[in-house]
Amino acid sequence: MTSIVVLGSTNMDLVAYVARAPARGETVTGREFRTVPGGKGANQAVAAARAGAEVSMIGAVGTDDFGVRLRAALDGAGVDTDLLRTAEGPSGTAHIVVDDEGGNAIVVIPGANGAVTALTHGDEALIGNADALLLQLELPLSVVTEGARTARRLGVRTILTPAPAKPLPPELVAATDLLVPNEHEAAALTGVTDPYAAAEALLRVVPEVVITLGARGSLYASREAPPVTVSAPRVTAVDTTAAGDTFVGALAVALGEGRPVPGALAWASVAAALSVQRPGASTSMPYRSEIDMETNSRMDAL
Structure with a gap:
């Protein structure tokens, strides 16, 4: 089984559903409000766990009721929270x-995430035993x-989601x-809006890039092969x-299992497509059986 460590954020998502988002200075009436466990780190951890990986989470929750609920949500998804700080x-x-x-x-207020400023020896040991480390930018950049440098030193693959966008x-x-x-x-990282040109620019500094294109799919580029x-x-x-x-959580699982890049991207795209048809963040994420079933049905239809 693929082993994944996520070093990232946990947030409680406070979600308002509206016909259209308000303009500046405008008030609109919403139709529904929900509190849903989220945070880019926790979301990727849940996605990877549901997609079939063994997942551990490094991060922090607060001492409020949200912290209790966030930890419980990760535990319920099968994510190891032994090194999740309070x-x-x-x-x-x-x-x-x-x-x-x-x-x-989305407006994110870091709260307890800002307290994660350094790795412990336990964190480093956990990373060293993983197949991949997933990173995002909702924890302090330091x-x-x-985390990335530790994974590199220990021979563990690093997968970085540069969000929210900021200079790296x-x-x-x-x-x-x-x-x-x-x-x-x-585009924010490279200054160019064409995805192919952006991928080419990013390959000057990293060996592999996947740019997600929303409803249009995804683009993979590497220094070793033509774009896919x-x-x-x-x-x-x-x-x-x-x-x-x-998408990232499922992609990490697929790549960890040794799937060829086109198949890994397609499988992750199916997972993402299933998630957008449901409300919420972590609550919308599909299980492996659902991803496999949908993938197989699409192949049968070809």
């Missing part, structure tokens, strides 16, 4: 508006960089094996909040 004060929160087209706007420290980039931005993050594009299943989106994290 930091004095509030847990991280994400304030999300989801419109009728499934689009979203510890994300330390050279030390972090140098220790990244696979970079997985969406097309907007890729895989289309996404056509579905009606209800909530796209967890699509990227579902």
Whole structure:
């Protein structure tokens, strides 16, 4: 079984569902409000666990009720939380508006995530025994960089989601094996909007890149082979909040199992497509049996 460690955030998602997002200074009436366990790190951990990996989480929750619920949600998904810290004060929160087209706007308040500033010896040992380390940018950049450098030193593959988009420290980039931005993050990192040109620019600093293209699928590029594009299943989106994290978690599992890149991308795309048809973040993520069933049915239809 593929072993994955996630060094990342845990947030409680406070989600308001509206017909359309309000403009600046405008008030709109929503139709529903939910609190859903999330955070990019926790989301990727749940996605990978449901996709069939053995997953451990390094991060922090607060001493509030949200912290209790966040830990319980990870435990319930089968994620090992032995090294998930509890930091004095509030847990991280994400304030999300989801419109009728499934689009979203998000404000993240780090809370306890900001307390994760360095790795412990236990964290390093856990990373050293994994097949891959998943990273995002909702923890302090110093510890994300330390995690990547530790994984590189120990021979563990690093997969970085550069979100929320911000300039990346050279030390972090140098220790990244696979970079997985969406097309907007890729443009922010490179200054070019064409995904192929952005991928080419990113390959100057990392060996492999996957750029997710939303409903258009994904683009894989490496220094060793021509680019590969895989289309996404056509579905009606209800909530796209967890699509990227579902894709990354499932992709890490597929690559860890040795699947060829096109098949790994297609399998991860099916997982993401299943997630956007359901509301919420971690609650929308599919199980391996669902991904396999949908993948097989699509192959049979060809």
